Amino acid sequence: MTTKYDRIKGAYLGCAIGDAMGAPTETRPTDLIKKDVGGGRYVKKFVEPRPDTLAAGQPAGQCTDDFSVSYLSSKAFIEAGGITKEAAEKAMVEWSKYDRYYIAHSGPTSKKAIALIKGEEVDTKNDYACCNNSAATNGAGMKAWVAGVFNMGNVEKAIEDAMTMCKVTHDNPVALSAAAAVAAATAVAMTKNSTLDDVVSAGLYGAHEGYERSWKFTKPSAGASVEDRIRMAVTIGVNYANDFDGLLKEMAGLVGTGLNANEAIPAAFGFFVAAKGKVMDAIYMGVNCGNDTDTIAAITGAMCGAYSGAKDIPSNYMSFLSEANDLDIKGLIDAVDKFTD
Amino acid sequence: MIAYNKILGCLVGGATGDAMGAATEIRSRKQIHEFFGGDVKKFYAPPKDTYARGSKAGQITDDFSVAYVTARRIADNKGVVTKAVAKKALLEWSEVDKWFSRFAGPTTRANIAKMKGTAPDVNKFDPANLFTPVNMNAQSSNGAGMKIAPVALFSGGDVDKAIKIAITVASLTHPNQIALAGSCAVAAATACAMNDDADLFKVVQAGLYGAREGERLGAKYHENAGASVEERMKLAIWVGLTAKDMDEAIDKLGSLVGSSLAANEAIPAVFGLMVAAKGDTMQGIYGGVNIGDDTDTIATMVGGILGALNGVESLPAKNLKFLEKQNDIELEKLAKDIDKILNGKA
Incomplete structure (x- = not known):
């Protein structure tokens, strides 16, 4: 039986592995990932990023924003006794002090939000506009699985907490729809006896509710629906579960695997289904799907880890990743386990 | 022989879509309904909280203006499309404040700055300048498609020639395979639509062929x-074909295919809307104007293609003079000059 501890471990490691393994493949399309990064094959291990990627200069195994933000947010929430706006803000400011993460990896939406929290000057020339469509990015979804882990089995609380923690950086209904989808799905994945169907249904519910609820307090935004695209991605995941090439081609070609919340998060759900919740299988899909690979691999890795635990993760990865990132991953997992008792 | 009314239809259709969509741009469809009290089907002065604030009703934005200046200069060059002519037109357009400064999109702006040698100082500290990324994924935007329908008129209805023209002209600002796939899809569809025996089915097929060719040729850049x-065009066409009515098609295209400034959303949405509108010029333009997000660009492309397919009679008769007056442009003269070039009257 998969224990709670094992699921927490699976979620945190799944996110860290996806992020670190995807960092060297980020921005490339699948064919260039195979050609330039994988030596003709799909990438299924940690390699050193090439000089022409965002992660240039990092050693193999070093994470980007996806895991580091999730890690620091989790610590801040434990310290604060729960998920609060203040703790989320504190975590983002703390994160921005890590040169190795912030300089190369702060996304456009988070970067502006952090500057605002710090009281720094930001570009306001488009603030007059009634919508901020360019803030519909995946930086909310990438960390929102934490709200699912902290609220296992409680979908409503997971959705609310995801919006609380993510609106700090993503004041946008499309981005928060994606965040709520990931949180709701993770909250259900964390429970024993949950099925793939249960997780996807919770994700669809989260996407719908997250959009409707956040519309009331965020700056408005146009943009394709996260919920509708999750449906499409899940269909592709089912149809191509046994065809790795076809899966990546269809997911990247039709759903999209870019920085937008309405591409990356649906793709993460599609891979969760195609991998039947198995951590490493889903991560390999994310790492090789092209475009925003590390974020997709990190999200799908976290959801799968919550669903199936850490049993399929190679046992040396924990110490390898902790060392490569100088982070106490086990310490955090222990603390989250204790906090959620 | 290319019918004059098709040439003029492409120009008036494009300008109509741009000017009508300027008022609804960036809003979601729901917000458009809330603000305007329903679908927008006439020219409004844009609200204060959108990009085109300050414009009058009927004024165009970047979409049609860059197409107009480019087509004008190609006509002056006896219809011969070269990189040099396209570049000169682009730079000329970039000096027109009412069009460029206010509206130019991120990719067009960046590449014009590069041409002019005014690209951001790489020595100034900016993490984005620390290295040259292998992929400029953010440049796969719809600015390559938005301007190409009027320019594709110079193909004289030859689909392959239109694709070549699109690559020549659009690669100046959007040298990447996704943006060029979008551009070639619109160019090929426009070229096909110019022919007397064209119908919606052929236009859509030409568009899909253009997208394939554009992706192949664009990969060289x-x-x-x-x-x-x-792939997204196929999805959009399916949505357009299976929706129970135009209203459902607009909503479904917006939520599933998307209607943003990304080339792989805006151009597919164009084809979905044309199918849902059964090829009717104004219904298609209204679809673009009300789909939400990058409405003006989508409506410009729909108007350009369907205006060419159905001729200028498919647009309200008053639009030509009104748009010429509001924007100080000469659509009729340009159409006559293109007609002379294509039909050997020069």
Whole structure:
């Protein structure tokens, strides 16, 4: 039986592995990932990023924003006794002090939000506009699985907490729809006896509710629906579960695997289904799907880890990743386990 | 022989879509309904909280203006499309404040700055300048498609020639395979639509062929990651074909295919809307104007293609003079000059 501890471990490691393994493949399309990064094959291990990627200069195994933000947010929430706006803000400011993460990896939406929290000057020339469509990015979804882990089995609380923690950086209904989808799905994945169907249904519910609820307090935004695209991605995941090439081609070609919340998060759900919740299988899909690979691999890795635990993760990865990132991953997992008792 | 009314239809259709969509741009469809009290089907002065604030009703934005200046200069060059002519037109357009300064999109702006040698100082500290990324995925935007329908008129109805023209002209600002796939889809569809025996089915097929060719030819400039224009077009066409009515098609295209400034959303949405509108010029333009997000660009492309297919009679008769007056442009003269070039009257 998969224990709670094992699921927490699976979620945190799944996110860290996806992020670190995807960092060297980020921005490339699948064919260039195979050609330039994988030596003709799909990438299924940690390699050193090439000089022409965002992660240039990092050693193999070093994470980007996806895991580091999730890690620091989790610590801040434990310290604060729960998920609060203040703790989320504190975590983002703390994160921005890590040169190795912030300089190369702060996304456009988070970067502006952090500057605002710090009281720094930001570009306001488009603030007059009634919508901020360019803030519909995946930086909310990438960390929102934490709200699912902290609220296992409680979908409503997971959705609310995801919006609380993510609106700090993503004041946008499309981005928060994606965040709520990931949180709701993770909250259900964390429970024993949950099925793939249960997780996807919770994700669809989260996407719908997250959009409707956040519309009331965020700056408005146009943009394709996260919920509708999750449906499409899940269909592709089912149809191509046994065809790795076809899966990546269809997911990247039709759903999209870019920085937008309405591409990356649906793709993460599609891979969760195609991998039947198995951590490493889903991560390999994310790492090789092209475009925003590390974020997709990190999200799908976290959801799968919550669903199936850490049993399929190679046992040396924990110490390898902790060392490569100088982070106490086990310490955090222990603390989250204790906090959620 | 290319019918004059098709040439003029392409120009008036494009300008109509741009000017009508300027008022609804960036809003979601729901917000458009809330603000305007329903679908927008006439020219409004844009609200204060959108990009085109300050414009009058009937004024165009970047979409049609860059197409107009480019087509004008190609006509002056006896219809011969070269990189040099296109570049000169682009730079001329970039000096027109009412069009460029206010509206130019991120990719067009960046590449014009590069041409002028005014690109951001790489020595100034900016993490984005620390290295040259292998992929410029953010440049797969719709600015290559938005301007191409009027320019594709110079193909004289030859689809392959239109694709070549699109690559020549659009690669100046959007040298990547996804943006060029979108551009070639629109160019090929426009060229096909110019022919007397054209119908919606043929136009859509030409568009899909253009997307495939554009992706292949565009990869020589830059292979970037991003969803496939062709695959999303197929999805959009399916949505357009199976929706129970135009209203449902607009909503479904917006939520599933998307209607943003990304080439792999905006161009597919164009084809979905044309199918849902059964090829009717104004219904298609209204679809673009009300789909939400990058409405003016989508409506410009729909108007350009369907205006060419159905001729200028498919648009309200008053639009030509009104748009010429509001924007100080000469659509009729340009159409006559293109007519002379294509039909050997020069």
